[in-house]
Amino acid sequence: MKDTRIDRRLFLRGLGAVAATSALAACGSGTSRSSGSGGTSSKTLVVRNSGGAYGDANMKAVLEPFMKETGIEIKVINPNYAQMLAQIKQGRPQFDLIDNSMIDFVKFAKEDATQQIDYDRLKTAKNADIAKNLLTPTAVGKNYWGSVMAYRTDAFGGKKPSSWADFWDTRALPGNRSLQHLDADIPELEFALLADGVPLDKLYPLDLDRAFRKLDEIKGSVKKYWDTGALPGVLLGRREVDVSTVWHGRLNDLIKQGQPLAYVFQGARRQSNGWAIPKGAANLDAAYQLIDYSLRPEVQARFAEIYPMAPVVPAAYKDMKDEVSATLLGSPKNLDTGFDADVEWWVANDDAVTKRWQEWARV
Amino acid sequence: MAVLAPPPEPVVAAATTTGGWRRRLSGRRTRFGLLNATPVVVYLLILFVYPIFSTLLLSLKGEDGGFTLHWYTDALTGTSLDILLITLRISAETSVISLVIGFLLAYWITRLRPIWAGLVMLVVVVPHFISALVRTYGWIILLGDHGLVNETLMALHVPGAPFQLLYNELGVVIGTTSVMLPYTVLLLYAVMRGVDRGLIAAAASMGAGRLVTFFRVYLPLVAPGLVNAGILSFILCLGYYLTPALMGGPKQTMVASLIDEQVMKNNQWNGASALGVILLLLTFAGLLLLRLVKSVSEAAKNRGAA
Known part of the structure; x- marks a missing residue:
């Protein structure tokens, strides 16, 4: 037994080394900003966004040109909602500007985590004719995006789903489905109600009992609830499911590569995202400059060309090609195919719905 | 540990x-x-x-700041309890299966020449250096409805194919077992290396058949390693997060995912803490069991010696 002991000790030491390295690596990514880089003399602006294809498009269309024009350095990080809130509460957030969905900004405001926006410092936004509900006291909207249906064009023997009722019709269109997980965003209750015959303009306040009853019908066909924006593409691309919900834009690369996938705009749920400044931000001036820059019509149009999120500044459509604006959920042409998520309703009912969804999904 | x-x-x-x-x-x-x-x-x-x-x-902190146990009652009732039981079940399945496979693999490795043994060991351990996310997506490509395994089975006209190997409990157990396998193989290999081959030969020379030698001589000698490996993989599996989240369906939520949901989604740190403490206690219980098994077997050994 003596030998085995030594071997075991060696093994444990190895384990310890692995654990220590990973712990160190974790520390490396979690260090707070040194005071040197946080001072007013610094020119580095730290922006938070959700990364992925969306982050890449932002870098190319907005952040890089901004850096070139102003000489301000930008660093992008991707903490999630809970991490951001924890950092702000500690008083020293690692970021100066948050790019996130407007629903989360209402929650941030409730937690008193974001600053009042000084609209006098936003010259462009002031006269840009941006929708009133996107200029809130603590957040400025910048893009429209949305959740849509997507399907494999080679799946249903030539038939094509064209509405949420078709998504729910597993007899006419048999095949696996995928819906969004609670971890990713607010649940897709509206789609169930639309499938059940509720008109687009009569959705809110949502009838929870009716929505969950309708969701019961399809539960057996839902193979996976996707929890990251990239997963619907993987599931559809690997033929794990034939039809899924997806954040519009996430499949564009796959479609370009020749995958037989298509979006359905009918019944799309539109949301908006925007900017907010956390309390304790170190670089206010640069933050305001970037907000203002991102709302210039040409910048808004340039972003929409790379990533299908619609501008909030109407003037952006002037220079935009028709084939680009046709791909945008939020463009005037597509407005009557979908509906706007009622932010107020969702913020007021999020906790209750979350609880109910969690119980429902697991039984 | x-x-x-x-x-x-x-x-x-x-x-x-x-x-x-x-x-x-x-x-x-x-x-x-x-x-x-x-x-x-x-x-x-x-x-x-x-x-x-x-x-x-x-x-233990209530919403008003006072002492309370209601986070624990929450955690031990309703769906939370179901999730806890599912976690325990998946962990048990994982540790049993990885023990069986790990045992066979480790035994085979001890019979190989040193150079081959080193190579096989490398094959067992190297997947561990690949990021868990990549590994799990690899599984999806392998085990999906149109993955390598199912395509092969269908080409061979195996009845019932394609099988659903992902997004259910089977998928999770396949994933977690592969993660735990290096631990069990390493532990068992270390113990098996220490077994005196002379004892096996002695048993054979005294007329014991292969099965008798295995069950009455070899197995008792490697038993401590089996217990260690089994409980280690059970404990590691209890807190495992990524693989169940990616390879399981909605019914395979494990405690770690629930904690993540409570913190990230519900901003509910107290409830998440209670779940964390329960996991920690379960881990301690596992370690206690290990101790108990050891002292019982020591006692048995001493009695045998006397």
Whole structure:
């Protein structure tokens, strides 16, 4: 037994080394900003966004040109909602500007985590004719995006789903489905109600009992609830499911590569995202400059060309090609195919719905 | 993990009197040793003991700031309890399957020439260096409805194919087993290497058949390794997060995912802390079981010797 002991000790030491390295690596990514880089003399602006294809498009269309024009350095990080809130509460957030969905900004405001926006410092936004509900006291909207249906064009023997009722019709269109997980965003209750015959303009306040009853019908066909924006593409691309919900834009690369996938705009749920400044931000001036820059019509149009999120500044459509604006959920042409998520309703009912969804999904 | 290390030397005798303590502390070597230990102790206090205690306190704090146990009653009723039981079941399945496969693999490796053994060991361990996310997506490509395994089975006209190997409990167990396998193989290999081949030969020379030799000589010799490996993979699996989240369906939520949901989604740190403490207690229970099994087997051995 003596030998085995030594071997075991060696093994444990190895384990310890692995654990220590990973712990160190974790520390490396979690260090707070040194005071040197946080001072007013610094020119580095730290922006938070959700990364992925969306982050890449932002870098190319907005952040890089901004850096070139102003000489301000930008660093992008991707903490999630809970991490951001924890950092702000500690008083020293690692970021100066948050790019996130407007629903989360209402929650941030409730937690008193974001600053009042000084609209006098936003010259462009002031006269840009941006929708009133996107200029809130603590957040400025910048893009429209949305959740849509997507399907494999080679799946249903030539038939094509064209509405949420078709998504729910597993007899006419048999095949696996995928819906969004609670971890990713607010649940897709509206789609169930639309499938059940509720008109687009009569959705809110949502009838929870009716929505969950309708969701019961399809539960057996839902193979996976996707929890990251990239997963619907993987599931559809690997033929794990034939039809899924997806954040519009996430499949564009796959479609370009020749995958037989298509979006359905009918019944799309539109949301908006925007900017907010956390309390304790170190670089206010640069933050305001970037907000203002991102709302210039040409910048808004340039972003929409790379990533299908619609501008909030109407003037952006002037220079935009028709084939680009046709791909945008939020463009005037597509407005009557979908509906706007009622932010107020969702913020007021999020906790209750979350609880109910969690119980429902697991039984 | 501490249980896996050899038992500490008995120190009771020398330290019973205060004089003994003083003499011990005054020794130069002891002082030097204490000095050396200080950084580690401080490190552990700050980064290990303090966070665990604040988690414990958080789990006992009510919404009004007072003491409460209702986070624990929440965690041990309704769907939370179901999730806890599912976690225990998946962990048990994983540890049993990875023990069986790990046993066969480790046994095979001990029979190989050293150079081949090293190579096979490498094959077992190297997947561990690949990021878990990549590994899991690899599984999806392998095990999906149109993955390699199902395509092969369908080409061979296996009845019932394609099988659903993903997004159910089977998928999770396949995934977690592959993660735990290196641990069980390494542990069992170390123990098996220490088995004296002469004993096997002796058993055979005394007329024991292969099966009898295996069950009455070999298995008892490697039993400590089996217990260690089984409980280690069970404990590791209890807190596992990524694989169940990616390879399971909605019904395979494990406690770690629930904790993540509570913190990230519901901003509910108290409930999450309670779940964390319950996981920790389960881990301790596992380690206690390990101790118990060991002392029982020691006692049995002593009786046998007498």
